[in-house]
Amino acid sequence: MRAGVAMGEFNCLKAPKEDYGTLKNYIDGEWVEATTDRTLDVENPATGEIIGKVPLSPAADMEAAIKAANDAYWDWRSTPPIVRARYMFKIKDLLEKNFEEISRVATQEHGKHIDEARGETRRAIENVETAAGIPTMMMGYHLEDGAAKNIDEMVVRQPMGVFGHIAPFNFPGMVPYWFWPYALATGNTFILKPSEQTPITLQRTFEVLEDADLPPGVFNLVNGDKTAADAMLDSPDVQGVTFVGSTPVGKHIYARCGETGKRCIAQAGAKNFLTVMPDAEIDRAMPNMMASFFGNSGQRCLAGANLVAVGDIYDELKEKFVAAASKLKVGPGLDESCQMGPVISAKSVERIHGYIEGAVKQGARLILDGRGVEVPGYEGGHWVGPTILDDSTPEMTHCQEEIFGPVASIIRVADLEEAIRITNASPFGNSASIYTQSGRVARTFQYKCQAGNIGVNLGIPAPMAYFPFAGQKDSFFGNMHGQGSDVVQFFTDSKVLIIRW
Numbered sequence: 124m125r126a127g128v129a130m131g132e133f134n135c136l137k138a139p140k141e142d143y144g145t146l147k148n149y150i151d152g153e154w155v156e157a158t159t160d161r162t163l164d165v166e167n168p169a170t171g172e173i174i175g176k177v178p179l180s181p182a183a184d185m186e187a188a189i190k191a192a193n194d195a196y197w198d199w200r201s202t203p204p205i206v207r208a209r210y211m212f213k214i215k216d217l218l219e220k221n222f223e224e225i226s227r228v229a230t231q232e233h234g235k236h237i238d239e240a241r242g243e244t245r246r247a248i249e250n251v252e253t254a255a256g257i258p259t260m261m262m263g264y265h266l267e268d269g270a271a272k273n274i275d276e277m278v279v280r281q282p283m284g285v286f287g288h289i290a291p292f293n294f295p296g297m298v299p300y301w302f303w304p305y306a307l308a309t310g311n312t313f314i315l316k317p318s319e320q321t322p323i324t325l326q327r328t329f330e331v332l333e334d335a336d337l338p339p340g341v342f343n344l345v346n347g348d349k350t351a352a353d354a355m356l357d358s359p360d361v362q363g364v365t366f367v368g369s370t371p372v373g374k375h376i377y378a379r380c381g382e383t384g385k386r387c388i389a390q391a392g393a394k395n396f397l398t399v400m401p402d403a404e405i406d407r408a409m410p411n412m413m414a415s416f417f418g419n420s421g422q423r424c425l426a427g428a429n430l431v432a433v434g435d436i437y438d439e440l441k442e443k444f445v446a447a448a449s450k451l452k453v454g455p456g457l458d459e460s461c462q463m464g465p466v467i468s469a470k471s472v473e474r475i476h477g478y479i480e481g482a483v484k485q486g487a488r489l490i491l492d493g494r495g496v497e498v499p500g501y502e503g504g505h506w507v508g509p510t511i512l513d514d515s516t517p518e519m520t521h522c523q524e525e526i527f528g529p530v531a532s533i534i535r536v537a538d539l540e541e542a543i544r545i546t547n548a549s550p551f552g553n554s555a556s557i558y559t560q561s562g563r564v565a566r567t568f569q570y571k572c573q574a575g576n577i578g579v580n581l582g583i584p585a586p587m588a589y590f591p592f593a594g595q596k597d598s599f600f601g602n603m604h605g606q607g608s609d610v611v612q613f614f615t616d617s618k619v620l621i622i623r624w
C-alpha cells in the first residue's frame with residue numbers, strides 16, 4: 124500500500140475555507156440562525172479537524188420553513204412552467220460558475236477524491252438541465268369525445284404543495300438534486316434537510332443560488348438531525364417526503380409517511396454483487412472494478428461489495444484484483460495524485476474494523492488488510508485502505524450486511540445460476556453487475572436478477588438524470604423513483620377533466 128504524499132507537496136490545492144463557523148438555515152429567502160444551542164461538529168475526515176458546526180434545529184424551525192413554503196406555494200405554482208424552467212437555466216449557470224468551489228467543499232467535508240466530487244457536481248447539474256424541460260415533462264393528455272360524443276376528457280398534471288428531502292452524507296452535492304429541481308420546476312415548494320455529517324456543501328450551494336432570485340419561501344434549507352426530519356414527516360402541510368439513506372431509517376420514514384398520508388420515496392441501503400464470468404475481459408474491467416469497490420471509499424449505494432468469481436476465473440481474478448487494489452494510493456481527496464480518500468468518521472472506521480474482525484472469525488481469509496494504513500501529515504484522518512476478504516461465503520455477516528467502506532469479499536461459485544441465486548438471496552436489491560463477453564449470459568443475468576440497476580461490464584450502474592434511479596427489496600420503499608419522469612409524476616397529481624359545452 125502506498126500512502127498519500129505529505130502536506131507540503133500539494134499545499135497549492137486548498138479547500139475554499141478552513142472554518143465555516145456555525146451554519147445557518149435559509150427560510151423564506153433569509154439566512155436565519157437556528158433557535159437552538161444544540162450543535163454538532165463537522166469534520167474534515169482527511170485531517171480530523173473541525174471545519175464548522177451544524178445546528179440541530181428544533182421542530183419549530185422546520186415548522187417555520189414549512190409555513191414559508193406553504194405561503195409561497197400559490198404564487199409559485201401559478202408561475203408558468205416556461206418561467207419556472209428559466210429559473211433552472213439560471214441555477215445551472217450559477218452552479219457552472221461555482222463548479223470547482225462546490226466540488227472542493229464536498230471533498231473537504233466528505234473526504235472523496237476531488238474527481239469524484241467533480242463527477243458528483245456534474246451529475247447534479249444534469250438533473251437541473253433535465254428539470255429545465257418541465258413544460259413538456261409535465262404535460263397531460265387529452266381525448267376528443269373521450270367520454271361520449273361531444274364530451275371531451277383530459278388529464279392535467281398539477282403540483283401539490285410543499286415537499287421535502289432528507290439527505291444522506293455520502294453524496295452531499297448530488298443526491299438532493301434527484302428531487303428538488305423537479306419539485307421546483309413542477310411548481311411545488313421545497314425544504315431540504317442536509318445530512319448533519321456533510322451539511323456545508325449545501326450551505327455553500329444555497330449561498331450561490333441566492334443570485335437565482337427565486338421568490339422567498341420557494342426553496343428552504345433547514346439543518347438538523349432526526350428532530351428536524353420528524354417535524355417534516357409529521358406536518359399536515361407537507362404533501363410528500365423524499366429520503367435517501369440507510370434501510371432502517373428508510374423503513375421508519377416510509378411507515379411514518381404512510382401514517383400521515385404523505386407521498387414518499389425512500390431510497391435505502393445496499394449490498395451489491397458483481398459477477399465475473401470465465402470469459403470476462405479482466406484486464407479491461409479492472410479499473411472499473413476498482414472504482415466500483417473502492418471509489419468514494421466504498422461509501423456509495425452502487426458500490427461493489429461482493430465479488431462473485433464464476434468457475435475457473437477465480438485464481439486469475441483474485442490475483443489481479445488484489446494487485447490492482449494494493450496499488451491504490453490512499454490520501455486526502457484534494458491531492459489529485461491519490462485515488463482513495465478517508466471514510467467519513469472515526470465511528471465509521473471502528474464499524475468497518477468490526478466487520479473485518481467478524482469476517483475473519485467466521486472463516487474468511489484477509490488477503491489485503493486496509494486497517495492501520497498511514498498517510499504522512501494526516502495522522503488525524505479517518506483512514507481505511509482497500510481490504511479484501513477471500514474465502515467468503517454468502518451467508519457470512521460481512522457478505523450480507525452493508526459495510527459502507529472499502530471492503531471487498533470474494534465469493535466463489537460454480538456457474539451463472541448460482542451467481543444469480545446468491546445475488547437474489549440478498550435482502551437488498553440496489554444494483555447488480557456482470558462482466559462477460561456473452562450477450563446470452565448478460566441477458567439471462569439482467570432478466571433474472573432482482574436489483575433495480577443492472578450493469579453489464581459496468582460496476583457502477585448509475586442512471587443518468589433522465590432515467591429513474593431504481594432500487595428493489597430493502598433498497599427501496601415506494602413506487603416512483605428519484606430523477607427524470609418518475610419523480611415528475613411523484614411531484615404532480617393527475618386531475619381528470621370531463622367537459623361538455
Ligand code: NAD
Pocket residue numbers: 289290291292293294298316317318319347348349352353367368369370372373375376390391392393423424525527553592594598
Ligand atoms: P442515514 O440513514 O443515517 O441518514 C440519512 C438521513 O436521515 C440524514 O439526513 C439523517 O439526519 C436522517 N435521519 C437519521 N435517523 C433518522 C430518524 N430516526 N428519523 C428521521 N430521520 C433520520 O444514512 P447515511 O449514513 O447518511 O447515508 C448512507 C446510507 O445511504 C447508506 O445506507 C447508503 O446505501 C444509502 N444511500 C442510498 C442511496 C440509494 O439511492 N439507494 C443513495 C445514497 C446513499
